[in-house]
Amino acid sequence: MDNSLPPADELVLVDRELAQLDARRSQLLARRAWLIRVLHAPVASVALPPRPPVADSTPRSAQNVLLTLGGTLLTIAAIAFTLVSWGSMGIGGRAAVLSAVTAAALVAPVALLRRSLVSTAEAVAALGMVLMVLDAYALHRVALPATDGLGYAAVAAAVLAAAWTAYGSALSRLRVPLPVAVVAGQLPLPLGVLAAGGGSTAFAWAALVTAAADGAVVLWARPASVRITAVTGAVALGGWALLTGGLLSLTSPWDGAPLLLAGAAVTLYLAWRRPALAVAASAVAGLAAVTAVGGLLRAAVPADWAVPGYVLCGLATASVWWLRAGTAGTTSASAPASGAATRSGGSTADTAGARLPAGVRLGLGCAGAATTALGVVCALPPVAAGLLGPLARTTEVWSGEHAERALTSYPGTAVLVLAVAAAVLAALPRLWARCAALALAWALLTALPVSLGLPFAATLALQLLTSAAALWIAVRPGPATRGLRTTGAPGERSGTSGTEPGPGAPTPPVTAPSAAPSGPSAAGPSAAPAGGPGAPRPGWAPVRPRTQAPVIAPGTVLGWSAYAGGLASAVSAVALALDVRAATFLALGVVLGLCSAVAVLGVDARRVVSACGAVLAATGLVFAMAAAGGFEDHWTALALLLVPAATAALGTRAPRPVALAIEITGGAVGLLALGIAASRPAFLALALALGGVIAAATAVRPERRRFAAWTAAALFLAATWVRLAVWEVTTPEAYTLPVTVPALVVGFLRRRRDPEASSWTAYGPGLAATLLPSLFAAWTDPEWVRPLVLGVAALVVTLLGARFRLQALLVLGGTVLALDGLHELAPYVVQAVGALPRWLPPALAGLLLLAVGATYEQRLRDARRLRDRVARMR
Known part of the structure; x- marks a missing residue:
């Protein structure tokens, strides 16, 4: 290595060498990992023994397939022989061949069963039964060609059903003959009626009788396949008969009623004897009986009373459910109970209830309830017209004209249906029934004006009274909970537990008591069962206490049910009252009072919703007063600011959830006022300033201080900007300085309170609000005053940032100063470059x-x- 290099160059060289060494090390590590995988691969892999091939089928299933294919081919051959090759033989040959083959096919299963070849016997027996059908066909073609086909088929089906029943009973190990006999038994009566030329009524009776026979098979036959086949046939034919009876009850009640009643009796007997089918069968029986009796009543009374007739029948059927539950045993077992009940003063209804199985009572009750519910649905159109009709306005507001009613010819008995259903449900000591009764009572009061054709004043008064009554129940549901039965189910408690606490008190959760343990585990987990110390019985385990989730009090459920109806009626009443000026003020005033009362006296979320409704009602009153006084839009906007001012004042005394809700609603009304005042900028500035005053007054409260303070600042700033725009001020500093000065003051106070706060958080927004817009304006300003002042200000900010080591001031000031100087030097630079x-x-x-x-x-x-x-x- 050359050590004569400068330190900087030598550092670059060392870094380059280290990078090359790192790259080489990575390559060597990757090669090492690959070599390890290659060397250890044979050791890691363990040879597994080959798995035996999985069989696609079992011997049993293969045998069944072969037997089925063989029987099918023999059946096809027999059919081909009968239909094609029959004519080439004489009468003796024909009879001998068919008789011999049929007899062999029917006798062969006996020998096969002795050898325990059950599947083969099943296949051969099935072939024999098919040959019996071909024998019957051949007999008709050769010996009885002039006989009517339907009549002969009916007789042949009856004979074959009897023969197959005897054959299946004799060879009880065969599973095919008896179900096939049941299938054949469905044909004789219907085919016989068709052969005799009977109509649809006769065919329905034949189907019903056949279905009754199927019911008998269901009750007394033992094989499950036979019962399943019989149930299928009974459902198909019995359903056809009952549908026919239902259609006849609409066109010819006296022909359909016997058919329906007979079908109801058969189905009810089946339900009585078979508990597994009790609910479904008794429900069908109840519907059939109601249709029959209701059809007779419909024929005897005017058309308007048809639905009440069906409803009465449905209520009578549903009342079976409320009979006293007892043992569902046999007649002999229930007789002593009946006598004991009579001797102890029990009523006849209680005795009947003791004899009715629970499944039968439930099915009949469901059938009656379904009929009653359908009748109530038919009575709902007047309710919808009375509730939604005022919302579909076709006339001008305060025109004094009233829209035409949507329903003018609906039966007036609809209110009777609602009244009867409400009365019946109110008498039941169940929470769901009491809620339904409240809903039906509200629907009755809503439908009365439409059904009775009441005038405008009476309709409005009734709607307001309905709303007042419903909201009163929503606040005080105690009377509506009286008499409720304590069942331990969620939502079903006694009347005393349904009373709600007063305003401001928390609603205690109602928990269902857990069942006390019985038996050896009652002493707790530590108690050992009998049989010696330390020797627990097999299967014994300590019982752990079960915890159940809290349930809703009945008063809460009923209160919410009534509350929903009260609000709906209030909205409909206000919409209806818009036809007349005085009615509008009356309706809005009443709704304001009702919502205010619920907000003060109610509990849970109903207080919050009612408080918001009161604010909206007050807003409507302000609108109505402005419209009555002929105010222009900008004056209406200023008047609407009274609503947020009032909500801000009420928020200081209301509980926290209610106060927050009404303040949010009042704020929404304030936004609406600003939108209305937007067409007049001068008034918009005034409205913004007034909104800022309201927000500033709200900021005095500690829990609203932060949000309200920022809202007030934004509103005041917006008011200033709008006022400057009205004055046609275009200088950007006039808009930015009112933001900068308070922001810098707030940032300074923040830094004094928290010296560790970032300068960007404290001073960055305030400085950027003025420096950046002024910089953009300076670049397009041909004069020299703004660039000079901006440069001086940026220089001062930069020096302060350097002096106090504030990053935001140094960066913003230096950037603006450089760009401002560049703007000033740009013309000279361009001129010099050009020269x-x-x-x-x-x-x-x-x-x-x-x-x-x-x-x-x-x-x-x-x-x-x-x-x-x-x-x-x-």
Whole structure:
């Protein structure tokens, strides 16, 4: 190595050599890793024994496939023989061939079963049953060609069903004959009715009788395949019969009612005897009975009373659910319970309830509830018209004209349906029923004006009363929770637990009590079971206490249900009141009072929502007063600022969530006021200043100080800028200095309080707000005053930054000073360059580059030292 080099050059050489050594080391390490992988590969890999091939199928499945294919081919051959080759043989030959083959196919399974060849016997038996069908077809073609095809098919299906039933019963190990016999049994009655020329009603009766027979098979047959086949047939034919009865109940109720009632009786008996099918079957039975009786009532009453008739039938069916639950045993088992209930004073309904299985009661209750719900849905159009009709405005505001009603010919019995359903649900001691009753009562009051055709004044009064009643229940739901049954389920508690605490008190969570452990584990985890110390019984384990999540109090659920209806009615009432000036003031005043009352007396989020609603109602009143007084838009905007001023004043006394909500809503109203005042800049400046005053007054409060202070500063600054624009002031410093001075003062106070704060945070925004816009203006200003003043100011800032070691002042001031000086020297530079020869600028540039290159290392070290010094500043 040459040691005669200068230190800088020698350092460059050493760095280059070290870089080459690092690169070579990386290459050698990569080569070493590859060699290790190559050397250790045979050792790391362990030869695994070959896995045996996985069989694609089991012997059993292969046997079934072969037997199925064989039986299918034999069946095809038999069909081809019967249809194609039959004519080439005489009557004796035909009979002998078919009889012999059929008998052989039916007898062969006996021998096969003795040898335990069950699958082969199944295949041969299936072939024999197919041959029996071909025998019946051949018999019709040869011996009875003049017989009606449908009638012969019905008789043949009955004979084959009986024969296959006997055959399957004799050979009980065969699984195919009995389900096939059930399938054949579906055909005789429907085909017989079609052969006799019966209509759709007769066919439905035949299908129902066949479905009843299937039900009997379901009840008394033992093989599962037979029951599944019978259930499928019963569902298909019974469903067809019930659908036919339902259609007949609309056109000919007296023809459809017997069919529906008979189907309901059959289905209900099946539900009674089969608990697994109890819920679904009894629900179908209930719907059929309701359709039958409702159809008869519909034929006997006027058209407007059809829906109430169905609803009454549905309620009567649903009432079965509320009968006293008892044992669902046999008649003999329930008779003593019935007698005991009668002797102890039990009612007849309780006795009936003891005899009804729970599944049957549930299915009937669901059917009745579904019918009632459908009737309530049919009664909802007047509710929608009464609630949403005022929102679809077709007349001018305060014109005194009222829009035509959307529904003019809807049955007036809709309100009766709502009233009956609400009364029934209110009598049930369940939380869901009480909530539904509240909703239906609100719907009834909303639909009354539409159904009864009430005038405008009565409609508005009823809507306001509905809103007041609903909001009162939302605040005091205690009476609505009386009588609720304590079931331990979430949301279902007694009436006393549903009472909500007063304003400001927290709502305690209601937890469901966990079940007390019984048996040997009741003594706790440390208690050992009987059988000797230290010898726990098999399967015994200590019971850990179960923790349940808190549930919602009934009063809260009912309160929110009523609250939603009250708000909806209030909005609809305000929309309706816009037809008349006095009505508008009345509705807005009432809504303001109601929302204010709920905000004061309510709990949880209802207080917050009601407080926001009160602010919006007050805004509407201000708008209405301005419109009534004929105010122009800019005066209306100034009047709207009363709303945020009032919310800022109320925020000092309201609880924190309510105060924040009303202040945010008031701020939104203030933005609306600024948008309205934007058409008049002078008034916009005044509105901004007033908004700044409101924000400054809010900043006095500690919890709002930071945000409100910044908001006030922004509003005051915006007001200043708008006023300057109105005065046609174009000097940028007039806009930037009002920002710079307060920002620098705030930064100075911040640095006094926190000496470690960065100068960019304290002084950077304030200085940039004036220096940068002034610099842009100076570059386009032909005069010399602004560049001179800006240069002096930038020089002062730079010197202060150097004196107090403040990075922001030094960088901003120095940058602005350099750019300002460059602007001043630019004309002279351009003039000098124009006077020089054209070859001189490139030559000077080349010399400069050579000088910089020669002293590159030194300049680089100087730049680094300058960077470090600046970085050490605050």
